[in-house]
Amino acid sequence: MMSESDRADQMGDATREKLRQFIARIERLDAEKAELTTDIREVYSEVKSFGFDTKVLRKIISLRKQDVNERAEQEALLDLYMDALED
Amino acid sequence: MMSESDRADQMGDATREKLRQFIARIERLDAEKAELTTDIREVYSEVKSFGFDTKVLRKIISLRKQDVNERAEQEALLDLYMDALED
Amino acid sequence: MMSESDRADQMGDATREKLRQFIARIERLDAEKAELTTDIREVYSEVKSFGFDTKVLRKIISLRKQDVNERAEQEALLDLYMDALED
Amino acid sequence: MMSESDRADQMGDATREKLRQFIARIERLDAEKAELTTDIREVYSEVKSFGFDTKVLRKIISLRKQDVNERAEQEALLDLYMDALED
DNA sequence: GTTTACCAATACACGC
DNA sequence: GCGTGTATTGGTAAAC
Numbered sequence: 001m002m003s004e005s006d007r008a009d010q011m012g013d014a015t016r017e018k019l020r021q022f023i024a025r026i027e028r029l030d031a032e033k034a035e036l037t038t039d040i041r042e043v044y045s046e047v048k049s050f051g052f053d054t055k056v057l058r059k060i061i062s063l064r065k066q067d068v069n070e071r072a073e074q075e076a077l078l079d080l081y082m083d084a085l086e087d
Numbered sequence: 088m089m090s091e092s093d094r095a096d097q098m099g100d101a102t103r104e105k106l107r108q109f110i111a112r113i114e115r116l117d118a119e120k121a122e123l124t125t126d127i128r129e130v131y132s133e134v135k136s137f138g139f140d141t142k143v144l145r146k147i148i149s150l151r152k153q154d155v156n157e158r159a160e161q162e163a164l165l166d167l168y169m170d171a172l173e174d
Numbered sequence: 175m176m177s178e179s180d181r182a183d184q185m186g187d188a189t190r191e192k193l194r195q196f197i198a199r200i201e202r203l204d205a206e207k208a209e210l211t212t213d214i215r216e217v218y219s220e221v222k223s224f225g226f227d228t229k230v231l232r233k234i235i236s237l238r239k240q241d242v243n244e245r246a247e248q249e250a251l252l253d254l255y256m257d258a259l260e261d
Numbered sequence: 262m263m264s265e266s267d268r269a270d271q272m273g274d275a276t277r278e279k280l281r282q283f284i285a286r287i288e289r290l291d292a293e294k295a296e297l298t299t300d301i302r303e304v305y306s307e308v309k310s311f312g313f314d315t316k317v318l319r320k321i322i323s324l325r326k327q328d329v330n331e332r333a334e335q336e337a338l339l340d341l342y343m344d345a346l347e348d
Numbered sequence: 349g350t351t352t353a354c355c356a357a358t359a360c361a362c363g364c
Numbered sequence: 365g366c367g368t369g370t371a372t373t374g375g376t377a378a379a380c
């Protein structure tokens with residue numbers, strides 16, 4: 001039979017504990033993320049009940065997000081130009 | 088020139104306001120979700136710095152999630168049986 | 175020893191041949207794709223030799239592509255509106 | 262109003278033209294690459310229609326590619342030896 | 349070797 | 365409820 005100490009040969013107790021902590025942190029964050037996904041789904045349900053077309057609304061929100069990203073990238077490009085001009 | 092009332096012909100002010108609120112709520116939740124995504128990525132960075140293999144860790148968490156799902160299904164099945172027995 | 179006919183028990187000769195053809199076609203296309211990847215890398219090398227900042231150029235090309243996609247999505251949203259108004 | 266010559270202060274016409282050419286070449290190659298991606302996807306669709314498991318086929322092709330890479334390494338090693346023998 | 353970008357695979361939402 | 369189409373996620377490859 002394999003004892004606790006044998007297992008420890010492969011990975012120190014401190015390391016094992018650290019691994020457990022990492023897993024716990026990630027799973028906690030994943031759970032919070034899943035909750036938000038549920039919340040969002042519920043809002044879309046409300047939207048539908050209210051009579052709005054969810055597909056259209058999803059597209060609108062998607063486009064608004066793209067616009068924000070686009071602006072951020074334009075900024076990034078500007079920064080790149082600035083950096084390039086410093087040489 | 089197009090007046091405010093012309094716009095209102097297409098969609099009532101109250102409806103427009105409601106739509107804005109829905110968009111605001113969803114975008115707020117999306118933003119929180121994005122933050123969590125960032126947080127998770129940062130934890131994985133720590134994991135890597137610590138010397139763990141992130142690919143393996145991702146696999147572990149994925150497997151544990153599957154187990155959780157299976158357990159949830161078992162629970163659901165149990166509830167079904169319990170309900171059936173109450174009839 | 176396993177004969178040819180034994181193998182054929184598992185997959186008909188015609189089917190085996192068909193499989194080989196699919197693999198050949200895909201690998202041919204993959205090879206062409208890899209060549210293009212090489213070609214593109216070479217152009218970026220030229221770009222660098224010429225004195226342009228490749229990072230900037232990559233960003234520019236990325237933004238141009240996004241603009242095209244963005245326009246396509248705007249069209250899609252318009253189509254959604256049209257569909258919604260038909261009701 | 263800003264004249265053509267003002268623009269030229271920042272980047273010579275020849276340089277601008279060169280830049281346009283680089284962008285055109287890269288975008289042309291990108292487009293061809295995208296076509297091949299589409300072609301490959303279509304072949305996989307055929308594969309599926311034919312009754313093969315695409316996931317398995319992808320794995321097969323991936324393994325064959327690895328073998329090719331290994332063979333390429335062998336070739337490179339051989340070249341190294343050949344060069345060494347010429348000295 | 350780190351990070352980013354792409355691509356396939358899965359999960360989810362909607363309409364029939 | 366099923367099948368389609370879309371959004372997210374996970375894995376892979378390339379760039380710096």
